Amino acid sequence: ITMKETLQKALDDDGVKGVYAFTTRAMRGAGRNTWTTAACIRAYGGKFFDENWNAVFNSPEAVQAMEVYKNMITGYGSPPGSEALGFYEIVDMFAAGQLASMIAGVDHIVFINDPEKSQVADTWEADLIPKGPAARMTSPWAWSLGINSSSRKQEAAWLFLQWASSQPTMELLGTGISPSRMTLWDSKPFQDLNRPGWIKAAKWSWENGTLSRFRSGIPEFPEVGEIASVAFSEIFYGDPIQETLDEAVEKVNSVMEKGPTRKRAGQ
Structure with missing residues (x-):
């Protein structure tokens, strides 16, 4: 937060107009705002599930992480409407020179390194994602290639x-x-x-990079991911953090109680 505010103050003091210090994914959707919030929560020592597949992303560590994340999304130095931005919009802003920094995927170089489409093609650089109190965390993601077990070829x-x-x-x-x-x-x-x-x-x-249990391929992810994503979005728009996470955790645990993951784990 201090780095973002310092950067925005420097931009303001230099008279730079229309350039914001930072934002990152906030758009609602499983795999959208959950992609970066998962890393932030883990960096603060929180987690989504415990060893018995109980949702625990309403812990003090998770609440602290969401307080920081919300400020990074909506506080001084963030562009208006950041609560609804996805990675395409963020990368477009960065390429247009309207955003000084962001958290983005490794492959987004294709959008910002083309001099015909990017105003920062010659000046951008990247670094490791910031470290939290507990660890430096990222949310790895990649395309996979597979073979259908019923294929005849x-x-x-x-x-x-x-x-x-x-x-x-x-x-x-x-x-x-x-x-x-x-x-x-x-x-x-x-x-x-x-x-x-x-x-x-x-x-x-x-x-x-390591996957959180939340994103480890469990069959319930589309449903529980959407529940968590909606809660995060509500927080970005001003709902109380602890109460919103408590409600989301209760809903996720209800889904997990009915789903196959706990049963397979013998819970």
């Missing part, structure tokens, strides 16, 4: 997957992607981008 599919994810294919795709092979981050085309902070942050994310 599994061998052909397997051969395609090998080709699609191979080093030569990744090299042909160039720097317009965030490669899934670590060796490519150190290759000459990526080094020639002269974005050492971005490469450092990307590699750190792949090497250190």
Whole structure:
């Protein structure tokens, strides 16, 4: 919060108009505002589920994290309407020179590094996500390639997957992607981008990022993710944090009680 306010004050003191210090995802939706709030809550020592799959994201640590996150979204230095912004809108603002900093995905370089579309193509850089009181956390996410178990052409599919994810294919795709092979981050085309902070942050994310239990592939995620997302959105718009999280936790536990995850875990 202090860094954001200091940055905005510097922009204001320099007479810079129409540029805001920071914002990040707040738009309602499972996988939207939950993507960044999950990392923030964990960075403050909170978590979404305990070992028995009980929702606990109304803990003191989670409340503190949401107090900080809300200020980062709506406080001094954030653009108007940040409560409803998603990553596309945020990246567009950054590329247009209207946003001084943001939390974004590694692959968003394709939107901000094109000089024909971005006013900051020659000046942007990246760094690790800020560290919280408990840890430095991120929310890893990636596309996956799979083979349907009922496919009659599994061998052909397997051969395609090998080709699609191979080093030569990744090299042909160039720097317009965030490669899934670590060796490519150190290759000459990526080094020639002269974005050492971005490469450092990307590699750190792949090497250190861990999924919260909330986003670990549980069948209930679409429903519980939506419940949590709505609660976070309500907080950004001014609802009391503790009471809103308490209500969301109760709803999530009701879903988990009926779902398969606890049953599979023997709870």
